[in-house]
Amino acid sequence: MIERLSARRSASTWDFPVQVGRVQLRNPVMASSGTYGYGLEYRRYGDPRRLGALIVKSLTVEPRAGHPPPRVTLLDEPGSMLNAVGVPNPGVVHWGERILPEMLEAGAPVVASVWGLSAEDVVAAAELLSPYRGPLAWEVNLSCPNSEHGETPVSHDPESAAAVCRAIRELAPDDVGVWAKLSPDAPDVPSVAAACHAAGADAVTVSNTYPAAAVGLTTATRLGGGAGGMSGPVLRRYVEPLLDKLAASESPVPVLACGGVVSSEIAVAYLDRGATAVQVGTASLYDPRACHKIARGVVRRLKERA
Amino acid sequence: MTAVLVNGLRVAAALVARPTLWPTAVALLVRLTPSPWDRRGPLPSRTYLSYRGQAVYGMPLSLIPPEDVIRYLQWCRSFPGPVR
Numbered sequence A: 001m002i003e004r005l006s007a008r009r010s011a012s013t014w015d016f017p018v019q020v021g022r023v024q025l026r027n028p029v030m031a032s033s034g035t036y037g038y039g040l041e042y043r044r045y046g047d048p049r050r051l052g053a054l055i056v057k058s059l060t061v062e063p064r065a066g067h068p069p070p071r072v073t074l075l076d077e078p079g080s081m082l083n084a085v086g087v088p089n090p091g092v093v094h095w096g097e098r099i100l101p102e103m104l105e106a107g108a109p110v111v112a113s114v115w116g117l118s119a120e121d122v123v124a125a126a127e128l129l130s131p132y133r134g135p136l137a138w139e140v141n142l143s144c145p146n147s148e149h150g151e152t153p154v155s156h157d158p159e160s161a162a163a164v165c166r167a168i169r170e171l172a173p174d175d176v177g178v179w180a181k182l183s184p185d186a187p188d189v190p191s192v193a194a195a196c197h198a199a200g201a202d203a204v205t206v207s208n209t210y211p212a213a214a215v216g217l218t219t220a221t222r223l224g225g226g227a228g229g230m231s232g233p234v235l236r237r238y239v240e241p242l243l244d245k246l247a248a249s250e251s252p253v254p255v256l257a258c259g260g261v262v263s264s265e266i267a268v269a270y271l272d273r274g275a276t277a278v279q280v281g282t283a284s285l286y287d288p289r290a291c292h293k294i295a296r297g298v299v300r301r302l303k304e305r306a
Numbered sequence B: 001m002t003a004v005l006v007n008g009l010r011v012a013a014a015l016v017a018r019p020t021l022w023p024t025a026v027a028l029l030v031r032l033t034p035s036p037w038d039r040r041g042p043l044p045s046r047t048y049l050s051y052r053g054q055a056v057y058g059m060p061l062s063l064i065p066p067e068d069v070i071r072y073l074q075w076c077r078s079f080p081g082p083v084r
């Protein structure tokens, strides 16, 4: 009886289903890649089943140790940071064999994330991912150099981004979504988004961190990996106008808004700007319960309106 | 082990010298405390702490130098929170 009551209460607290392309999520709040580990690390601070999705740290073909410390510089802009972590991860195969089963056993709504040192490398990581069943979607981290065009990131070039999305859509099972994660500094984000969508991506994540070197008058300017990416509330000034542009474009693409979501109020403001769902990143490094608190707040606010 | 102990003492000394950060440190401890009905007790999750140290600092949390701990607490103090 008590179990049934608490299940019903839990359903009302966490359920506000949203459709992202071919997958339905329990609610529109997810943990963003690289800030929530593989979910299991956060398990004592919240049941992963309550989140809309849990996007894992980006995975590569081979394991990576990441950049030497220091990996982060905390910015003077409240709640913001600059990181040059260097994508440390155990590699797709180790993750698929050892970590994914544990995540699935915990009932986590898993989304895999793939990255590489070139466009070919990202596709190769997705190829290694294809035998593993369970992830709801694959997020493609397009912030990587494009080997054909030198150091220009794939995420800056609509054609290269579309080519990667097309190849990955072919590799992904039919019931698994493909989400393209874009960079906020691309010269024309809406064109990249439209190209990814036309190439088979169900949604675009806007956005990754903003490339930068250490800034700020009182902040130490050291990072083991050199330049890095800014995250936290500082990103809102880039993400907000991008959401407006994407909402105004002729064939809107489902958008997963990411950047500076530190409260349910900001999350709902992003949804109001046309996003289908939101991702929480840096806030989880301040409070391990951030995703759950924001998910609960968003569901409550959306239900009050409905 | 000695390195961990020495670093712990240096962090403690740095904290003692900055009473304005004590409320922030207490608030951090509260955030890191698992729910009261967690079977494994009230101490912060070791799995989480070691993940945080490795993922963000590239080293065990127990070896993070005092200046980084202080900087993190200052960052927490200015965080546009509480998260809800």
Ligand SMILES: Cc1cc2nc3c(=O)[nH]c(=O)nc-3n(C[C@H](O)[C@H](O)[C@H](O)COP(=O)(O)O)c2cc1C
Pocket: A032, A033, A034, A035, A057, A058, A083, A085, A087, A113, A141, A181, A207, A208, A209, A230, A231, A232, A233, A235, A258, A259, A260, A261, A279, A280, A281, A282, A283, B055, B056
């Ligand atoms: C420490 C750290 C590690 C990250 N690692 C990844 C990663 O592996 N893959 C990825 O796609 N994004 C990664 N990101 C970017 C976040 O997923 C997110 O896009 C970005 O931080 C903006 O959201 P936020 O302002 O809420 O943090 C990382 C961010 C941080 C702060």
